[in-house]
Amino acid sequence: MAIYDGNKMAATEGLLEVARLCALAALKAPRVGRTEIKTAIVTGDDLWPVVEVLEIIGEGSAFIMGDAIAVRKALEAGTPPVLLLVGVDASSSELAWNCGACGFSSCGEFNAYAKKNLGPGTLFAGPSCAWKILDHAVASNWAAAAAWQYNVPNRMQASTGVGAYLLGYLEGCTMCVGITMGPPAPMVYYDRPIMRDVYTEDDIVEMLQRNIPSIFEGFPGDGRPKIRHSPNWFTEWRFTKVERDPELEAKAASIAERVQKYVAEFRAKRQQSS
Amino acid sequence: MPSIYYDEWPRYSPPDQARRENTLAAAKMMLNAAFTAPMMGGIPQIEGALIWGYEDQEKIARKMEELARANKGKRWQEMFKTEAVMVREADAVVLLGNYRAADTPMDAGCGLCGGQPNCDFLYNRRTCVGGVIDHTELQTENLINGPLCMCRVSDLGEAVGGAMTVATRLLVDARPFMSVGLAALKLGYLRRSEIAVGILVASQAKSPFVDVLPYYHMFSLDRAVDNLRRTYVVLRQVFWYDYRTGFRSRVKEEEE
Numbered sequence: 053m054a055i056y057d058g059n060k061m062a063a064t065e066g067l068l069e070v071a072r073l074c075a076l077a078a079l080k081a082p083r084v085g086r087t088e089i090k091t092a093i094v095t096g097d098d099l100w101p102v103v104e105v106l107e108i109i110g111e112g113s114a115f116i117m118g119d120a121i122a123v124r125k126a127l128e129a130g131t132p133p134v135l136l137l138v139g140v141d142a143s144s145s146e147l148a149w150n151c152g153a154c155g156f157s158s159c160g161e162f163n164a165y166a167k168k169n170l171g172p173g174t175l176f177a178g179p180s181c182a183w184k185i186l187d188h189a190v191a192s193n194w195a196a197a198a199a200w201q202y203n204v205p206n207r208m209q210a211s212t213g214v215g216a217y218l219l220g221y222l223e224g225c226t227m228c229v230g231i232t233m234g235p236p237a238p239m240v241y242y243d244r245p246i247m248r249d250v251y252t253e254d255d256i257v258e259m260l261q262r263n264i265p266s267i268f269e270g271f272p273g274d275g276r277p278k279i280r281h282s283p284n285w286f287t288e289w290r291f292t293k294v295e296r297d298p299e300l301e302a303k304a305a306s307i308a309e310r311v312q313k314y315v316a317e318f319r320a321k322r323q324q325s326s
Numbered sequence: 327m328p329s330i331y332y333d334e335w336p337r338y339s340p341p342d343q344a345r346r347e348n349t350l351a352a353a354k355m356m357l358n359a360a361f362t363a364p365m366m367g368g369i370p371q372i373e374g375a376l377i378w379g380y381e382d383q384e385k386i387a388r389k390m391e392e393l394a395r396a397n398k399g400k401r402w403q404e405m406f407k408t409e410a411v412m413v414r415e416a417d418a419v420v421l422l423g424n425y426r427a428a429d430t431p432m433d434a435g436c437g438l439c440g441g442q443p444n445c446d447f448l449y450n451r452r453t454c455v456g457g458v459i460d461h462t463e464l465q466t467e468n469l470i471n472g473p474l475c476m477c478r479v480s481d482l483g484e485a486v487g488g489a490m491t492v493a494t495r496l497l498v499d500a501r502p503f504m505s506v507g508l509a510a511l512k513l514g515y516l517r518r519s520e521i522a523v524g525i526l527v528a529s530q531a532k533s534p535f536v537d538v539l540p541y542y543h544m545f546s547l548d549r550a551v552d553n554l555r556r557t558y559v560v561l562r563q564v565f566w567y568d569y570r571t572g573f574r575s576r577v578k579e580e581e582e
Contacts, residue, residue, distance in 0.1 A: 200494065242536035256540055266554040267545065272561045 059236075067134040067234040068095060070202045074195040074231065078138045081194035085147050087140060087187035091195075092222045094135040099123055102135065102215040102230075105314055109214070112307045114259075118247060119211040123232065125246040131235035136199075137216050138192040139225030142184035143170050143177065153182035170226075175214050177226040185227065192229045199233050206233040207241035218315045220322065265292055334530050337548075338380055349417035349529045350378060352496040356420050356489035356525065363488030365481040366434075371426040372485045375515045378418035386524075387413040389509040391543075393469070407543040409505045414548065415534035416526040420489055420500075421510045423519025424482040428452070429461035431475030438476035448473050461518075469508050471520050479521060486523050493525070499533035500525050 075091040094102065103124045110117030126133050143166045145159045156162040159181075166179045192208055199206040212230030222228050232241070239245060251259075261268050261279065270278040270285060279290045332348075333341035357374045365371065377386065387410040394406030413419065431448055440447020451473050453463035465471055486502050493500035506524025516522055528534050539545045571577070 239536075242533070253540065260539065260545060264545065264550045264553075266557050267550055269553070269557045272557045273564055275564050277557070 062236045063131045063234060066236070067204065068093070070199055070204045071134045071136045071233055073202070074136050074198040074233070075138075077198035078136075078191040078195040081187075081191040083187045083190065085181075085183035085187050087142075087184045087191075089188060089191045090137075090139040090141075090222055090225055092137040092139075092216075094137065094216060094221055096132050098221075099127060099132060099135060101219050101318055102212055102221075103127065105218060105311060105318075106211055106215045108307055108310050108314060109211075112304055116211040118244065118250075119209055119232075121250060122241065122244055122246055123212070126235050126240075129235070133232045133234045135212055135216065136195060136231040136233065137213065137222045137228055138188065138195055138231065139213075139217070139222040139228035140184055140188035140191075141224055141226050142180035142188065143226045145181035145184070147181070147183060149183070151182075154179060175210060176217065176228070180226060188227060188229075192231065196231050199231065204233050205235075205237060205240040206231050218311065220315075220319050345529065346378065346417045349498055349527055350376070352493065352498040352529070353378075353418045353420050353527045355496065356492045356500070356527070357422075359488035359492040360420075360422050360485035363481075363484040365484055366432060366477055369426070369432075369481075371424050371430075371478055371481055373423050373425050373516055373519060374485075375421040375510070376418060377421060377510065377515060383413050383416065383419065385513060386419060386506060386509050387411070389513055390505050393505070393509055393512070404541070406505045408538060409503050411538075411542050411546045411548075412501075412503075412526055412535050413506055413524075415528065415530075415546070417498075417528045417530070418526075419506060419510065420525040420527055421507065421515055421522055422482065422485050422489065422525065423507070423511065423516040423522035424478045424485075425516075425518035425520075427474040427478035427482070428471060428520035429459040431459075432477035434477060436477055438480075439473055445475075448475055461520075469512075474521055482521060482523065486525065489525055493527060498527055498529045499535060500527045501533075501535040 071093045075093065078089055078091050081089070103120050106116055106120035107124070110120045123133060123135075144163050145154075148159050150158040154162045156165060162179070162181065169179060170177060196206055196208050209230045209232060212232055213228040214230075216222060216230055217225060217228040234240070261281065265279065268280045270280050276291060278285055279292060281290045282288065330344050331341045332345045333339070334345055335342065353376055357376060360374055361372055363372075377383065390406045390410040390413065394403045394410070397403060397406075429452070431445055433445055435442075435444040437443055439445075449457065449459065452465055453460040465473070490500055490502065502523045502525045504523065506526060507522035510516065510524050511519060511522045526535055543549075
């Protein structure tokens with residue numbers, strides 16, 4: 053007989069056990085076509101490269117940065133989440149339905165085009181058979197639903213999916229979503245407590261002014277409405293302007309370059325060690 | 327053939343109403359689960375209400391904004407104001423209260439309320455006639471007329487838990503709120519309870535109850551849409567554009 057620390061067990065063995073069952077669910081999920089689904093489970097220290105690559109991408113995307121920070125803080129706290137990857141190679145079709153959803157009049161035409169033009173986008177690779185994308189989504193939904201059946205906090209993420217996909221954690225895929233599970237707590241991926249103090253109030257207000265300017269817009273009758281930036285907006289004029297931002301463009305280029313470099317180095321290191 | 331068309335926008339349009347009715351079906355099952363939840367001794371002590379529709383949800387939201395102002399704490403204020411928006415965006419409110427918590431305690435001397443092997447803590451702090459608690463007497467100026475029997479409060483938790491379980495099983499978004507419960511309580515939606523929890527229920531693309539902006543009462547989607555209506559209507563006029571004559575350059579092109 054033994055007494056186990058329930059919290060510790062749930063955070064380690066429990067999460068992995070549920071991730072296994074979620075992978076089963078993904079494989080068992082109903083299909084519209086005959087799509088092959090690939091799964092992998094990433095745990096512990098193998099999550100660090102995902103965090104690091106997402107933090108580079110996140111410099112240009114607040115949304116992705118939020119996911120990177122969530123996983124990083126969980127790792128640092130000693131309660132690592134478990135990442136279930138659900139992927140698919142959608143770049144060919146054997147259905148012969150000739151449905152036209154991909155934009156070609158036959159599966160043959162699509163296959164011939166895809167063979168020649170297979171290439172990466174900003175997230176995943178294409179072109180894609182619509183039914184494989186759809187089946188993959190059903191499968192990842194089933195995996196997430198299984199996690200929910202077991203009351204494990206989880207979130208289906210393109211971000212962790214892309215990170216793991218770039219690092220080659222799930223080879224032979226053109227699309228991959230990550231379902232991050234745990235740590236066990238009431239709120240992990242919604243209303244993220246760990247995001248507290250990541251942004252200041254001023255950060256968020258500035259972001260709001262850029263994103264929903266109509267709320268901050270003064271009387272627009274002069275065709276160049278003043279922005280209500282503070283109670284003194286009538287005397288201290290400020291306006292919105294559509295402009296190029298060379299700084300931002302350079303940053304985006306640098307991010308892409310650094311991601312590429314990180315991924316290449318990681319893959320080389322991984323190949324060496326295996 | 328009859329058909330039902332569903333959509334979640336615009337709010338309260340016929341397709342949205344049709345969708346809300348389905349949420350109501352789930353909310354009704356949640357209430358049943360609350361009543362069948364395990365309770366100490368199986369004693370009946372839960373009352374519930376199902377509140378929905380623009381009028382009543384708005385009434386609760388307004389009450390919450392009033393309660394927000396009644397407290398000087400900034401965090402409390404933001405919480406109440408934000409959750410008032412959530413009430414407006416919800417499909418329905420499931421309200422659960424325990425009508426025994428104040429005046430008919432468990433009498434088990436469990437020690438939860440006062441840390442004594444008896445119920446003295448509760449009885450000594452409420453107005454009694456003989457040993458019977460007068461439920462109409464106010465004990466405090468606080469929002470909740472305490473102290474309460476913690477066994478009963480625990481059983482209210484069981485009821486909330488049961489309702490929440492059904493909500494997740496039926497794939498509707500739900501979240502329990504103290505603020506909603508208290509506002510609805512003040513408005514008299516429950517008849518006998520001193521403590522209540524309001525569970526907001528919705529079946530929309532994105533749960534209205536998580537991941538919101540700071541100062542949400544100012545930056546909610548409804549406020550954004552309303553502000554766009556405010557500015558757009560003026561902007562539409564400022565160029566005095568005649569769509570029939572159009573731009574001279576384009577008219578010339580077409581003539582050629």
